[in-house]
Structures are given as structure tokens and as C-alpha cells.
Amino acid sequence: MSRKTAPAPVPPEVGQVRFDVFKSLWLWAMLVPGVLFGIPSVTPATLTVSLVMAFLTLCLGHSVGLHRGIIHRTFEANAVVRGGLLYLFVLSGLGGPLSWARLHAVRDHWQNQRECPPYFAYRHSLVRDFLWNLHYRFDAADERALARLPPGVFEDRWLRFLERTWPLHVLGLAAVTFALGGPGAVAVCVCARTAGGILGHWFVGYAAHVWGEQRQAVPGATESGTNVWLLGVLSFGEGFHNNHHVHPGSARMGMRAHELDLGWGSLRVMEACGLIRSLRAWHRPAAG
Secondary structure, X not given: OOOOOOOOOOOOOOEEEEEOHHHHHHHHHHHHHHHHHHHHHOOHHHHHHHXXXXXXXXXXXXXXXXXXXXXXXXXXXXXHHHHHHHHHHHHOOOOOHHHHHHHHHHHHHHHOOXXXXXXXXXXXXXXHHHHHHHHEEEEEOOOHHHHHOOOOHHHOHHHHHHHHHHHHHHHHHHHHHHHHHOHHHHHXXXXXXXXXXXXXXXXXXXXXXXXOEOOOOOOOOOOOOOEOHHHHHHOOOOOEHHHHHHOXXXXXXXXXXXXXXXXXXXXXXXXXXXXXEOOOOOOOOEOO
């Protein structure tokens, strides 16, 4: 009796999914010392610094700066503000900004098709997603999906510099942290925070496609995302993913009054301070 083989993550004409040694080592090099040495070293000071850094790097850097600012261009900012937000993203330790933009564009393209490769569709287990997303990389065979990104992204010299050098900036932050607070501070504020950011981003991405509420489906799409209230709040709005799939060009992801979107709140404060302009939020929050 023959055994059924699992489908390939992507067909050859779409691309290739292969093990990424550096990606895997980076996660575990942060996670192991973060757990073994970070947890025993937690103090009120290191915990506070770590939480502040998480807000700066994941909220302002990733959600606001890269995701809403570069990938979806939901607001405009001058070069200094824009560059500063992207530098905060790099300090999150999640990876290079151009790699993230490229994968996001290709994933969005396939999720909005009726026939979506397994790698981009959430029809597999949490364990398989953990392996695929945190230990493997996707190399596209056809990059026409990159046309979804705003023009000039891959020609931006600051983005290209950060893409080439992003691990060095995280290690530089670790060196400064060591000088100011010692090895315990590095384990908490750099290792544990980075590992938590990587695992948290992955888990929110999985949960906000598999569990939660889907108020509206995207016509013709394989994936429309879901809204998971608690994860939406903790992820600065990213967990309100059904809202984002339906309205990808809106800077506001929490559409209803109870959907606390800290990324949107940060953008409103920045707009009031004159740091950004042309903020796009296409839909008013619904009642309830």
C-alpha cells in the first residue's frame, strides 16, 4: 500500500523553498541564551528597557515603518523620519527590509489567487508552519509579483544598505547593551526580545489566518485572514488581519472601536507632530 506524500510547498515554476542555515541559527542563537540566561537575569530595569525597545522596533519599526510605510505606502514622510523608522525595524532583529518586502509581495500575490501554493496558504499544521517560516526561505522563480510594491523600493540606497548589514546593527546594539548593563542585560534586552519578536510575529501570522473572526472574505482569494482581538492588541494592530486583507491600503487595521490598534495610534501622534503626512485610512471604524 503506497503512502501519500505531502504536497510540495510550491511548484517549481513558482519558486523553491529551501533550508536557510543562517535564518535558523539566528533564531536559536537568540532564543537559547534568551531563555537560559535572560529569564534569570530579568530585573525591573531590563524588563522596562526590553518592552520599550519592543515597542520602538516592532510597532514603529516593523508595523508602522516597514509594513504600513514602505510595503503599502499608507503615509508619506521625509527621508530622515522614514530612514529612522526603517533603522528601528532593523534593530528588531527580524531580518533585512528588502527580503521582507519581497516575500510580502509574493505572498500577497498568491494569497489573492484561487490557486495558492501550500507554502502561502494556511492549510497545514502549526508545527509545519514553524519549520517552513522560521527555518526555510523562499526563492521566487518569477518576480512579477514585486510590481505590487511601490516603485523605487529596490533602488533605495538606504534600504539596500540595511539589507546588506542588518545583523551588524543588532550585534552593535548588543555591544552597547553589554557595555552599559553587562551580559544579563544583553540576554534580556537583545536575545530574549529578538527571539520573542521573531516567534511572536510568526505566531500572529499563523493565528490570524487560521483562528479568529472573518467578517468579510476577499473575492477570488485563497486567504482573507482573520481578526484575533488579543493578538491584534499585542501586535500593534497586525492581528486584525482580516481587516488588513480587505483594506490593504489603509493605515488603520483596527476598524472597530474595540479593536485597539497601537500602530494606528502611533501614526496619528506622528501626524499631529508633523512627522508624517498624507495618512490614508479609507474606512471609519464601525460601531460595536
